[in-house]
Amino acid sequence: MTPRIAPPPLPSFRGRLHDARTATSIGRWLGLAITVCFLTGVISHYLQHPPNWLVDVLPSRPSWGYRLTQGLHVASGIAAIPLLMAKLWAVYPRLFVSPPLRSVRHALERLSVAVLVAAGVFQLFSGLLNIVEWYPWPFAFVPVHFAVAWLLAGALLLHIVVKWLEIRSHWGRGSTGPRAPAAEDEPDRRSLLTGIAAGVGAVTLTTVGQSFTPLKEFDLLAPRHPDHGTQGLPVNRTAAAAGVTASSAGNWRLTVAGPRPYGLTLPELNALPQVEVRLPIACVEGWSVEARWTGVRIRDLLERAGAPPRSRVRVVSLERAGAYRVMEMGSTYAADSLTLLALRLNGQVLSLDHGFPARIIAPNRPGVLQTKWVGRLEVL
Template structure:
């Protein structure tokens, strides 16, 4: 491959000041995406030492929406950042340790970030053309990116500090335009506009007012049975319905068993809670059913007990889930029997499902037939 001639790299758009500004935007986006992703990961795989609150009820809806939006916005920012520094990739590397560390950190950072953004986007489409587990790989890559980013920042710190502030000689109007007529200010506006446009056209899957312009969002939140999207259908879960002999069981100090009609005759409560999925979409809904804490009281379990939720789903990673004590005791947590005023559709978990505040959709277990009090 013939390398570009050095004169083509003389554009002021490839100046370190430009790379620093766009790098700040990208870095901020990466930090937001990392922190919200970390929160999502710990909600699904909570360490014993980490207490997770059940309130605010909509917290996960906000954080996961921001996570997916920030990850999507990072794509145009990463491309712009790479474009500002690509001339340096053709430069002959100096044979010293600092330069070798810098090149290695860039290689790890760019490759891991590109892979992270790709598999994250493909996950929003629920397409998994790889043999490795998505969530664990996504989590590991996030830490690799953070490590490589810290090394890169440490190596580049003197250059970043020198170009952090705008000085008179670095003002856009004091520098010649690119041969295309694009100035630095024009480049910044173009990149910021592209990132904003990508964010707005993605946000509609979690921000309802933007739903009509959510052309990049794979889901429209209000489309699906009973006005709520479905990720995993009953057919995919191997659930075809229930027989006349179906019973719901609570395993605790006293074992309880109910038919569906008997569940309906227990004291019913209402909760207005969203389904918020890891793919970034969310939709609020009105739920009716029996409070989990009332079932714990009926079976003689302590007020703050952990509960294992068992589904009729056959196979899959989420046939069981666990409600930590904060969630099981929350009055908004229901064994839901009705959605938006009518009986649950089979795809939404008929005859009963869990709905709890501040929980990922994958943990709002459907087709529930047993609760087990965990000692």
């Protein structure tokens, strides 16, 4: 008879470093990453979907503002993933204590932990899938991601309040809490934290180059490289995906609707005074790159149409469908001297994938609002 082989014991996860000191040390880094990610995410959301009262208040300068905030948003979100995994490893034994509820305070603590873990895992991994443009869920990503971000922020705040006394007692080098770690654990704890820091550093170094171009040579894991794409820039939405063809763009005529409406063919638009600006294009997926754009100032086109001062403008694309086929631009952007109806990129006529015959380029704006294949401008 073949002897039965006993299955290996399940891991107990009750080693010496599953303590409050280790959890607090990791939690400081994780809390900082989530805070940066949350604040920059709120900025991104309101730049993409501003309420009516905010449309004309949003600043167009600094021109690189969105590039910075969205780069930080994606970088801090990616860095938070290994930190969250390490944090869960450190607190794993305490997630299944018995009895599960011992008091009102303990119930609040358990509730905050449950919501915090669920919201944290959802936010970080759905955000990671968003930057690779994979959406294996039936709901709209943007509103759900924004709503859960506030849920995560509230759960984190509640957790800090409930656990503050324990956090404070384990914050510094010399823990004073009732479960103060043994001195002999410190070398192992330092090794663990060093390994976590190295992992976070490696993940950040190999992805942040998609927005921080001095590190683009290390951009090994990011879904975009700032130099790869048509005319040296990445392309998120191609002309084929938007339903725009060379023939549909070939019969193009720009319509400018306002008190004095008019239309322009491409040769007529090229005959107008041309302006060249250096502006970054920064996408919500985290990549960004600066380029030279040449075209006609939006404010000059609106002025010719008799637009009153501080007018907004609605931009309509030739694309057949899409969440951003129609875009509205506040008066601050419309009046900025850097905001162009661009016709050329880095000295070359726009390719079809980059928005030929004309596209919007404006400072401090998300890439999804830099409308391509512009067919109509409407003074609001």
